Amino acid sequence: MKHVSKIGIMVFAVAVVATAIVAGCANAPLRTEASTSGIRAAEEAGAAKVPQASLHLQLAKEELELAKGLAAKGEKEKAASMLLRAEADAELAVVLSHGDAEKSEAMAAVERVRQLRQDNQ
Amino acid sequence: MKTLQFLILVTFVALFIGCATVAPNELVNARSAYQLASQGSAEQLVPAELHKAHEALVLAEQSFLKDPDSQKTKDLAYVAQRKSEQAGALGAMAADKASKDKANADFRKKQTEIVKQGKQDLSDSEQRTAAAQAEIDKQAAVKEVKDKSDAEFQKQQAEIVKQGRQDLSDSEQRTAAAVAELAAIAAVKEEERGLVVTLSGGVLFRSAESTLLSSAKVKLDQVANALLAVRARNLIVEGHTDSQGSASYNQGLSQRRADAVRDYLVQRGYPTDRIQARGKGKGSPIADNASPEGRANNRRVEIIIER
Numbered sequence: 001m002k003h004v005s006k007i008g009i010m011v012f013a014v015a016v017v018a019t020a021i022v023a024g025c026a027n028a029p030l031r032t033e034a035s036t037s038g039i040r041a042a043e044e045a046g047a048a049k050v051p052q053a054s055l056h057l058q059l060a061k062e063e064l065e066l067a068k069g070l071a072a073k074g075e076k077e078k079a080a081s082m083l084l085r086a087e088a089d090a091e092l093a094v095v096l097s098h099g100d101a102e103k104s105e106a107m108a109a110v111e112r113v114r115q116l117r118q119d120n121q
Numbered sequence: 122m123k124t125l126q127f128l129i130l131v132t133f134v135a136l137f138i139g140c141a142t143v144a145p146n147e148l149v150n151a152r153s154a155y156q157l158a159s160q161g162s163a164e165q166l167v168p169a170e171l172h173k174a175h176e177a178l179v180l181a182e183q184s185f186l187k188d189p190d191s192q193k194t195k196d197l198a199y200v201a202q203r204k205s206e207q208a209g210a211l212g213a214m215a216a217d218k219a220s221k222d223k224a225n226a227d228f229r230k231k232q233t234e235i236v237k238q239g240k241q242d243l244s245d246s247e248q249r250t251a252a253a254q255a256e257i258d259k260q261a262a263v264k265e266v267k268d269k270s271d272a273e274f275q276k277q278q279a280e281i282v283k284q285g286r287q288d289l290s291d292s293e294q295r296t297a298a299a300v301a302e303l304a305a306i307a308a309v310k311e312e313e314r315g316l317v318v319t320l321s322g323g324v325l326f327r328s329a330e331s332t333l334l335s336s337a338k339v340k341l342d343q344v345a346n347a348l349l350a351v352r353a354r355n356l357i358v359e360g361h362t363d364s365q366g367s368a369s370y371n372q373g374l375s376q377r378r379a380d381a382v383r384d385y386l387v388q389r390g391y392p393t394d395r396i397q398a399r400g401k402g403k404g405s406p407i408a409d410n411a412s413p414e415g416r417a418n419n420r421r422v423e424i425i426i427e428r
Contacts, residue, residue: 056203081196088203095207099214106217109224116231 030071035064035083038090045097053096060089142189147198151178154205163212166219170208177201295350302347306340315357315427318344319407322361322378322420331377333385341382344424345389356396357425358383363416364403376400382422 039060047053063086070079144152155178163171181197188194300316303309308319325337333341348356360375360382379398387393408415 078192081193084200085196085203088200088207092203092207092210095210095214099210099217102214102217102221106221106224109221109228113224113227113231116228116235120231120235 030067030076030079030083032064032067032083035060035067035086035090038087038094039064042090042093042097045094046101047093047097050097050100053093053100056089056093056096060086060093063089144185145190145195145198147195147202148181148185151181151198151202151205154202154209158205158209158212161209161212162216163208165212166215167208167211170204170211174201174204174208177204292351292353296354299347299350302350303344306343306347315425318424318426320344320382320422320424321417322422323417325382325422326378329374331374331381333381338385341385342389345386345391348386348424348426349390351426354395355427356386356391357427358386358396358398359405359423359425360398360400361405361407361419361421361423362403363419364406364410365416366403368402368404372400372402374400375402378422382424 039057042053042057042060045053047057063082067079067082067086070076070082155174158171158174177197178201181194181201184191184194184197300309303318310317310319320340324340325333327334358379360377360379362371362375364371366374376398377400379400383396383398386396403410403419406415406419407421408418410416410419
């Protein structure tokens with residue numbers, strides 16, 4: 001009796017752990033950190049002031065909301081996939097923001113050289 | 122290289138799928154975006170980013186092969202498109218940065234050249250200024266010397282003039298004193314040819330002789346003393362006779378007597394280069410030779426003190 005009881009306890013424990021693991025995977029929260037941090041980075045980079053970057057920032061925000069909606073409906077896989085879109089748009093918004101600043105600085109530098117040469121001919 | 126692999130993959134996919142399955146718009150856009158990015162500066166400047174885009178596109182293509190119409194395939198293709206656009210943007214950004222860096226380097230180089238040229242110009246200007254200053258100093262020194270010389274000259278001139286005036290005044294005083302002294306011992310007359318001192322021939326010489334009498338020497342000593350006070354003047358000693366005797370005799374006698382008087386005055390200290398003797402014979406009478414008094418007056422020696 002004691003032996004059966006001991007095995008039973010072990011089986012029960014394994015079952016509980018397995019159940020917990022399965023239940024944990026099924027109810028894992030949506031990982032939106034990468035998307036939200038990407039969106040924040042784009043905003044800090046001044047994406048709102050650069051037309052093309054602003055467009056992708058807006059798309060990222062919309063995609064994040066869509067992902068949250070899908071997650072709420074239990075469509076975890078679609079939600080995760082949508083999050084990938086949001087991350088990609090947010091990253092592109094950051095790059096376009098920086099690219100715009102870099103382009104402006106390059107043009108200013110070239111103009112500065114041209115002006116210097118013209119002033120010292 | 123990656124572009125070639127991508128094209129091979131696309132061709133492979135197209136061969137196997139053919140017209141049976143149409144790629145979703147997301148995948149078409151992703152392929153186009155990747156091709157565009159790989160044709161730009163991304164492959165050279167940001168190859169890692171282009172590689173990421175390539176991997177994302179491979180994942181999308183694999184998903185398309187496995188499940189062409191799935192949302193996952195569309196999402197992966199969408200991500201691949203964004204990664205490709207990102208690579209393209211990063212490539213352009215790197216090109217802009219390179220352009221900026223080059224412009225900044227050019228700017229610094231040009232600034233350095235300008236500063237160098239400015240220093241050279243400044244150095245040249247300083248040299249020119251120093252040369253000009255040296256020239257000014259030189260001219261100032263020359264002017265100072267000239268001014269000093271002029272002042273010295275003017276001072277000397279003034280002294281000379283002053284001394285000249287003083288000498289003239291002294292000379293005039295001496296002359297006046299001499300004239301007064303001469304007037305006391307002989308006949309003195311102011312004429313156009315100068316001051317004429319007339320000594321009687323009878324006082325100086327025996328008749329028909331040219332040797333000075335002892336009494337004549339006393340008289341001539343007085344005359345010499347007076348003349349020595351005005352030794353700067355030229356003297357002419359003229360001998361004159363009366364009309365008796367031949368002209369040549371009288372000429373010779375008058376010359377000898379003039380010489381005798383001159384020699385005596387020189388002996389007494391009068392400068393020899395300032396005194397000359399002339400025999401005038403009987404040609405310049407001052408009285409009538411018809412009477413003994415007249416002839417006595419004509420026998421004379423005249424000492425002319427030139428002006």
